[in-house]
Amino acid sequence: MEFAELIKTPRADNVVLHRPFYLAVEGTLCLTGHHLIFSSRRQDNAEELWLLHSNIDSIEKRFVGSLGTIIIKCKDLRIIQLDIPGMEECLNIASSIEALSTLDSVTLMYPFFYRPMFEIVEDGWRCFLPDEEFELLSSATDEWRLSCINKEFSVCPSYPPVVIVPKSIDDEALRKVAMFRHGSRFPVLSYYHKKNGMVMMRSSQPLTGTNGRRCKEDEKLINATLRPGKRGYIIDTRSLNVAQQARAKGGGFEQEAHYPQWRRIHKCIEREGASVLVHGTEGTDSTLQVTSLAQIILDPRCRTIRGFESLVVREWLQAGHPFQQRCAQSAYSNSKQKWEAPVFLLFLDCVWQILRQFPCSFEFNEQFLIMLFEHAYASQFGTFLGNNENERSKLKLQQKTMSLWSWVNRSEELSKFQNPLFEANSLVIWPSVAPQSLQLWEGVFLRWNRPSKFLDEAHEEMISIIKYNKELQAKVNALRRQLAQLETVDRMQENLRHTQLGIVSPLGSSSVSKLHTVSAEAGTLTSTQLYG
């Protein structure tokens, strides 16, 4: 199919663009296969707006005489208005936008056409591989193994080819467990807490049905992850009521009698150094929210930029969160399907809430989260296309599209996403979930409806305060070094003089230790400044 067929009027002049907090601008509107482009014709201050068609959630038309108005509501929650002279032009443009923003085929999406203008330093498709993750794990424990059971996506279509499972459970048993779990999502390792060896696993619901079906291998697998005498919790993210109803449809929940070391809880997460298994119904939505939030709280690595990217890859992309279905439309769409849901956005909002409560404990800033939100809904990159690894591999995304991470992880981009206040915090960060502690995420929900100038200025000021401090620190350190050097020279000269005079100086060999003293002093000085 040619995009040209869909574009009835590729260009309109004298179009006026309205946005909140900006003066209306007149300019030219162009439609391309993937973009709506508006450029003002003012010579002095040319302004361009590029909008991906895939970002458009809904479009409304209005007419006053022959002046048409199109109101475009985007998935990133921005609303713009275009006044287009000429009824026919306006209608043509509106219907083109509608068609282009609701293309059926994934392979027609922009990522398949996008050619990056930047140099690829590190291929994002090759980052965050399961093997690397497993290597980290093996340094802490040998109770787990990598299983390639799902190599051709033959056991579980929504799992990645490689998963981490208890060492004592072989692939044959896994196959049987898979039959007992909704969508074949058998329990796999989600997180290993090195401090106490406790683990978090995730799965889908067991298919117990109304007559309480059991699966020996499932019980063995789950029990195998607990050391003798330890307890575990099965966290069912559904309410008891919903879980019970699920039995009628063949689903269900674990009977505690068959999993003696485990206690099942619904929605409530306690904190006592116990292992957990998390599942909801399918284990692709609330399950992933819970497991990934828990990791943000527990694992300082997930609060770094790379660590968070890795978390998104592991716990969302590879874990089979159906991004394409969930993010196909958004809040403004009139034609939402029942599988549309802002699950990932909700997770990012939770992360933002924690970030707000621990503003110094995250390497990334709010912009980083907003960026991920945008790209999950509309992007030039292939990362969030497809519903699982299986689909992604069929679409040959690795060969045909660019990875979001290839773009983000370049220093030019990274600098925008770094939190100037970050100081690595190796501790568990428990957020408050009292209503008083939670706020509306203005950065997303009021992003286009509030003046941000003053907040941006505050952010810049923050950066410059810290930058200046670091510069001074570097200067002081350089000076200290220089001084220490000169003092050594000084000392040696003195020694030389003494030697020449035939005096053996006890200080002769101590010039180095003297330097040590200087550096030690320097160290304490700064730390007392900070802590004192």
Add this chain to the structure above:
Amino acid sequence: MEHIRMPKVENVRLLDRLSSRKAALGTLYLTATHVIFVENGSETRKETWVLHSQISSIEKQATTATGCPLLIRCKNFQVIQLVIPQERDCHDVYISLIRLARPVKYEELYCFSFNPKLDKEEREQGWKLVDLNEEYSRMGIPNNYWQISDVNRDYGVCDSYPTEVYVPKSATAHIIVGSSKFRSRRRFPALSYYCKDNNASICRSSQPLSGFSARCLEDEQMLQAIRKANPGSDFIYVVDTRPKLNAMANRAAGKGYENEDNYSNIKFQFIGIENIHVMRNSLQKMLEVCELKSPSMSDFLWGLENSGWLKHIKAIMDAGIFIAKAVAEEGVSVLVHCSDGWDRTAQVCSVASLLLDPYYRTMKGFMVLIEKDWVSFGHKFNHRYGNLDGDPKEISPVIDQFIECVWQLMEQFPCAFEFNERFLIHIQHHIYSCQFGNFLCNSPKERQELKIQERTYSLWAHLWKNRPDYLNPLYRSDHSQTQGTLHPQMAPCNFLYKFWSGMYNRFEKGLHPRQSVTDYLMAVKEETQQLEEELEVLGERLANLQKSQLNDNKFKSKPQDRSKQLGLSTSNNSLANTPQEYSNDLKSFPSRSPSQGDEEDSALILTQDNLKSSDPDLSANSDQESGVEDLSCRSPSGGGCLPSEDSGKDSDEAVFLAV
């Protein structure tokens, strides 16, 4: 002392509001000025001090098996729950506190016994810190249009006004006196703010006694004089800050509002702010929401919405914005009044001034602003904040609302204010504490009669002394946000008003962000300053050394390599930005659900001595850690010390021991 039936009760339990499992056992003391709870714990002996004047209500609840619960609610929004073993003791404490919390004469208030150990001269200096004559001359007054009038000397015309008032030059004493007779409580129009760039001004008064048809020539002349003082404009706005219905009802009592037909060149405008009774109830409702034990999100949001609190805050802000716009953008003068002109009028005039003039957004300027619009114009502090036992219907959080407006602005203009949230919280605290004399009584006249300045200390001097604690690290006097008018058209959209948990849940530390950006940046800035100083010292030392080595150039060596290495290690060591280290084995943490914040977290952050003691071994609670960093130890003056902790203590040992 005669009111204290029971100076000391042992084995009292102080309950943690968020988690009933956590209760501290200790001893309760009643002193002449404070209620003090001292925990039994051998090492820390944590103390909780509450000034009697902060107590807003005491509730004795039904006795249970564990004892008799006593609930103390404070005006600074602290809620203290005690359980006293014996009912009889509880009753005695209750009766004593009821009396102590409601003093009947000013002399009983804390400021008359509070002694910060300053000499007479220092005290006098303290009172001179804020000088309103200086302030009016900063505005450029007196000038061709405005003059100082002594018509109210000895409070002869209006007993709730200051003796010195600023009025239009063309307003003769005859006009002023005539106008005052036509205004409630004789509060005639007087200058609050003057904008020297365009001559527009903000004047304030009480409502006219117009009834349904009464007129007053002098009052009409007075308004005319205000208009003439702004030659660039041919009319003035008269802003009545009451809802129209309330103003109309007042007409039946012979009061009311200006009739546009009788006054030449006025534009009359209602901006509905509700009265003190509505505000009191609204706060009450909001506090009930704050006190809910583990409320759901919708309990909280519905409760907040139903309290109407933020709606009222917005109404005040809207009025302030209207006036600021009139003055800054239209260059039109405004006369503001409500009924008596001491509550809503004070709120609105001060919000408008704050928007208009960057000076009021500095620490000193903010003190001046409160002194000008609240203290000098007879805001009834004693009645509104219940300092002395009085009519509970007079109590209303009028200045609290103003303080919140400032906070809402700070949230939206983070670089515009020289001071931080803590400054506002401490001012609110001291409006109720009666520790300083500034806010005593109902008018300047009463304060003069009580000789406040000779017998008490000024809060402003106290705050000024601790200036570094109150600085906003993002403030720079040369920043664009600190210049000129805070542009009202950019200002508050409806949805930008937020619940201020830092104030209303002030004592529930677990609800607040665990790391404070402000404190962090303040520590960085302080370090920066020290680095600047060090840089200078090092520079000098280097220059001296180089000079001496130049003179002594016999010797040549290249020790660079080694010292470079060492230098590197130096810089590594001194990378003091490494994380605040914590201990991993905080055994004292009971297991708790994530929803429950722990107030004591920061107190449990260990000192450097314990840093190395982290035990990686897997004890039962080995991951019972907390990511809370002790920010107070990073803050420059050691302190998130809020006045609740420091206010009394700094001086009170004597009082404490005397009991």
